[in-house]
Each structure stands twice: as C-alpha cells, then as structure tokens.
Amino acid sequence: MSAEPELKLNHYAYAQRERLAYIDFLLQYQGSIARGELMEHFGTAVASGTRDFTLYRELAPDNLALRHENKRYYRTNHFKPLFHHDSHTALNTLAHGFGDGMTSPRAVSGFCEDTPDLISPPRDTLATLSRAISQGQAVKLNYTSLSSGCSQRVIVPHSIANNGQRWHMRGYCRKHNQFRDFVCTRITGICIDHTEIAPTEVQAADIEWNQQLTLELVPHPGHDHPKAIALDFDMSREDTSSKTTQPVRRVAIRAACAGYLLRHWHVDCSSDHRLPAYEHHLWLRNHETLKQCSNAILAPGYATERRGSPMNTKVSQ
Secondary structure (H helix, E strand, C coil), X not given: CCHHHHHHHCCCCHHHHHHHHHXXXXXXXXXXXXXXXXXXXXXXXXXXXXXXXXXXXXHCCCCEXXXXXXXXXXXXXXCXXXXXXXXXXXXXXXXXXXXXXXXXCCCCCCCCCCCCCCCCCCHHXXXXXXXXXXXXXXXXXXXXXCCCEEEEEEEEEEEEEECCCCEEEEEEECCCCEEEEEEHHHEEEXXXXXXXXXXXXXXXHCHHHHCEEEEEEEECCCCCCHHHHHHHCCCEECCCCCCCCCEEEEEEEEHHHXXXXXXXXXXXXXXXXXXXXXXXXXEECCHHHHHHCHHHHHXXXXXXXXXXXXXXXECCC
C-alpha cells in the first residue's frame, strides 16, 4: 500500500475504516463484493454504502471494477490491498467471519474450516480471572487436578495463555508457595480474594515466565525429504552458500511455555533424535536449552537430570 492512501485512512473514524477494510478483504480473498453485502453486515443504509464504495475507489481506483449486469464490484489484476491482512488473520476471518462478533453478525466464507474448539474456559471464570489480573487481585477458587483431585486454592493470577489445546491461567499458588499453571476449565467456584499481594507473587517475580528461550527447530533427520517440512514451517537456511546447512525455524518463547509448544507440535527433543520420524516431523536441535525450564518433562524424548535448578514452578495436572 502506498504511503498516501495509508495517511488518508488515518483521518477517518474507526467505523469507516472497518467498512473499508471489509471491502478490501472480500475483494482480496473472495474476489468480489456487492453494496448490499456491506450494508447487511454493518447495518448501514444505502447512502452510507454508496459513500463507502465511493471513498474506497478514491483511495484505490485500480482495485475494483463494477459489473453492471449483476451490480457487483470485482477485484482487478492491478489490486493492491489498502489494509494488511496477514495469513493468520485472513484464515480466522474466512473460517469465523469478519469482525469481532460482538456488535454485528459474523458471516463465514463457507469454504474455510477451522478445528473445532473442544475446550474453552467458562465465560464467568474467564471474566473473573481477567478482572483479577487487570486489577492486581488474588482469586479464591476450587481446582480439580489429575494428581490430587479437588482442593481450594488462593491464586494470584498474572496471565492467561493458550498452549495449543487449552487455556491456562498462570499465577502464584499460595498453597504451594510457587508459580504454577492451572487449566481454566478445571476451575470452579471462583471469586475475588481481597488480600494484599506480595512483591514475590506478581508477574515480575515469575522467573520462567520472564525468561525468553530460542528454540531451533529443524526437520527430523529421519526424513528423506526434509524440504517438505521446511516448507511447512517456513524454515530458512542459515548459510545459503552451503548446500549441507540445515533449514531452521527459530522460535522465541517463554521458558514457562516451551514444553507445551514442543508437545503440541510433537517435536523430538532427544539428543540423538531417536524418536520415530513418522510421528515427529521436527527435531529440537538445541535441546540443551530445555535445562532452563521445568516443564521440559512435557517435551517428547527429553530426559535429563535437573540438579540444583533455580526454578520454582510446576506444570498443571
């Protein structure tokens, strides 16, 4: 997008930019849009819809052409998007619809499917956790774990994270006096606890949460055609002048989250990549970095003695 249209877009209200982005998105990913679709999605009148398309044509005159026989605007071969629609956002929009779904309905594309969400936090639990984190408060709750069953805890939560399969709340557990992860769906009977928060209980004191690791993911050496895996994970070669250099994908991640990611992607974390290649497309080349995180026990194939570790945390059960 040229600098001039981008500069002009900043002068328009948020609602207007959303409608322009909707036109831009449908032209880019579905190839056409009618004025009625814009009006139906945003609940606007004919005059408003006409102004939106007029403005879009002023900003990007070569992006669309009107076919009078069906009164639809079609994407041209000279199309240059006015807005940046990254692939992740685009796929989510195609599968779930454009917009936040709170103020207007979300119409899905019909040709893009997302994985069913089997595990979502209950609305009231999520709202209470979010308020507690935002206001710097503790929560009292009942938690059911696989190892010890149901017990009451007082937690000082500081973050909510998705491990690829389910949502966790991370916080300081006063029962065990350490930072732990708690599966949000196993929390019941939650309420705000109006007790004072100690400096050792806040996010800044969570060592593993604040420590960043760099994971070096490479195609598993057991595969005959590693290029396919390199394409899957957008890997690049470290030295383009060498044909023997491995393609690699470097991922920066919190130490507290590393084990979850490696398990989710079935990464072989053994030192000698001994796990079967047909089950593990990736190998963690710098597997020694997992000595810095306690949830390395979740990483496939990783086994080491962790003596004298300064970490004081535990993965959820």
